[in-house]
Amino acid sequence: MRYFDLHCDTVTECWEKDCRLAENSLQVDLRRTQGWEAYVQCYAVWLPDHLHGEAAFARFCAVADRFSQEIERNPEGMAQYPAFAAAEAFSGCQGILTVENAAALGGKVENLLEFVRRGVKLCTLTWNGENELGRGVRAPGSGGLTDFGRQAVQALEENGIFIDLSHASPELFWDAVRLARKPVFATHSNAQALCSHPRNLTASQFEAVRDSGGLVGLNLYTAFLNDDPARASVDDLLRHADYFLNQGGENTLAFGADWDGAPPEDFPIPGLEGLPELRERFGQEFGKTVAEKIFFENAASFFENHL
Numbered sequence: 675m676r677y678f679d680l681h682c683d684t685v686t687e688c689w690e691k692d693c694r695l696a697e698n699s700l701q702v703d704l705r706r707t708q709g710w711e712a713y714v715q716c717y718a719v720w721l722p723d724h725l726h727g728e729a730a731f732a733r734f735c736a737v738a739d740r741f742s743q744e745i746e747r748n749p750e751g752m753a754q755y756p757a758f759a760a761a762e763a764f765s766g767c768q769g770i771l772t773v774e775n776a777a778a779l780g781g782k783v784e785n786l787l788e789f790v791r792r793g794v795k796l797c798t799l800t801w802n803g804e805n806e807l808g809r810g811v812r813a814p815g816s817g818g819l820t821d822f823g824r825q826a827v828q829a830l831e832e833n834g835i836f837i838d839l840s841h842a843s844p845e846l847f848w849d850a851v852r853l854a855r856k857p858v859f860a861t862h863s864n865a866q867a868l869c870s871h872p873r874n875l876t877a878s879q880f881e882a883v884r885d886s887g888g889l890v891g892l893n894l895y896t897a898f899l900n901d902d903p904a905r906a907s908v909d910d911l912l913r914h915a916d917y918f919l920n921q922g923g924e925n926t927l928a929f930g931a932d933w934d935g936a937p938p939e940d941f942p943i944p945g946l947e948g949l950p951e952l953r954e955r956f957g958q959e960f961g962k963t964v965a966e967k968i969f970f971e972n973a974a975s976f977f978e979n980h981l
Contacts, residue, residue, distance in 0.1 A: 675950055676712040676966070678973035680796070680861035680891035681772070681840070681930035685717040689740040696748050701933040701945035704751045704767060712970065713767045714755065716796060716861070716930075717741055721775040723803030723810070731780030731788075734773065738792045741771050754793055755977070770977075772796040772838070772861075776826060777805035783822075783829050790833050795981065796859060797830055798838040799823065799850060809843040811872050818845030824853060831856050834981065836888070840873070840930070847879060857888035857980070862930035864898045864914045871898050880918060884926040889976055890918065891930020892968070894941045898932075908942045908952065912959050915968065924964060928973040 684702040688695055697705045707713040719737040721730055745754050755768045771792055776799050779785045789797070799819075800810035807823030809815065819827065827837060827850055838859045839847050851858060860883050866874035875883070875890065883890050892915060893899075896906035899914065918927050931941075938944055943952060949969075956965035 675710040675953065676970040677707075677710065677929070677946075677949055677953075678712075678714040678970045679929045679931055679933070680716050680859065680889065680973060681718055681774070681893075681935075682715060682933035683718055683720050683774070683935040684715075684933055685741045685744065685769075686720045686737050687934045688744065689737045694747065695744040696751060701938055701941070703946075704748060706946040707767060710767075712974075714770065714974065715768075716770045716772045718772045718774040718798075719778060720935075721773075721777050721801065723775070723777075723801050723805070726777055726805065727780050730775075730777040731782075731785050734778035735788065738771060738788075741769065742792070745769065755795075770795050774798045774838075774841075775801035775805065776807050776830075777801075779806070779826060781806040781822065783825055786826075786829050786833055786835075789830075789835060794835055795977075796836050796838045796861060798841050798861070799827070799846060800843070801841050808846040808849070810841050810846075811843050813843060816845060818843065818847075818849035819853070824849075827853050836980075839879075839883070840891075848882075851882045851886070854886065857886045857976070858883055859888045859890070861889070861891045862893040862895075862932045862935075863890060864893050865917045868910070868914055868917055869897075869899055869901055871901075874898055877921060880921055880923065880926075884921070884923055888926070889928045889973060890923065890926055891928045892918075894931040894933075894943065895936050896940050896942065897936075899942070903940065906942060908955060911942065911952075912955065915956070915960070919960065919964070924967060925972055927968050929969065
């Protein structure tokens with residue numbers, strides 16, 4: 675089993691609940707991946723919308739500290755990417771630090787140096803509300819990137835951190851796409867054509883990410899799978915994957931399951947332990963080659979070629 679996931683909130687939950695990444699009652703822990711050939715997980719430092727300024731930057735530092743501590747506590751269980759030579763870049767178990775909500779900058783571009791020092795590779799510009807960079811998808815009003823947002827996008831890219839447009843308002847999404855000079859991501863968003871939630875991508879948004887050379891991660895949260903979340907199932911996930919594949923997404927599609935971003939009962943599978951069976955379903959539906967691309971190869975190839 676090889677699995678590369680672009681987004682989870684697990685390390686933030688470990689910090690908030692003071693539990694261990696090695697073994698816990700969350701959707702992600704390392705014991706559940708024993709025997710896997712490769713497991714690479716992007717761990718997001720998530721910030722709620724009410725935090726801004728120094729308080730937001732302090733929270734980023736605290737959760738990033740916890741990520742580093744979990745690496746140190748599990749020297750044989752997980753390494754921080756990039757830990758190996760290029761030829762074996764994604765063997766074993768590795769974690770990649772990301773940011774969900776660039777309010778974590780505290781409104782200061784110079785705080786980006788701390789992102790770089792701690793190894794951040796992806797950064798969403800907003801969460802659902804509004805921050806110093808611009809409007810998230812749930813913020814009232816209109817408007818995209820602020821002047822500071824444009825400055826931040828350029829600085830993030832210059833420092834090797836890719837822009838993640840999950841949670842962006844439509845205006846901010848297109849402002850960022852026009853400004854970006856590197857591939858952009860939507861790490862945990864599905865297809866709006868199949869589920870009308872505003873967090874999902876329109877066809878033109880998916881095409882923009884695809885054409886930039888970036889990645890889109892399939893989200894397992896039921897509210898993004900079906901307009902009636904109570905009826906959401908793995909079949910809905912397969913429908914979203916099929917839709918994106920028919921949009922030319924064979925080399926774009928990955929996973930960003932959003933583990934621990936909502937209660938486990940709001941997912942069609944309980945956690946990492948459900949992935950081997952899900953991998954079989956994808957193989958049956960799309961063939962083993964395409965399934966392996968979605969579960970691992972697309973994301974692994976991107977990071978090997980761009981970082």
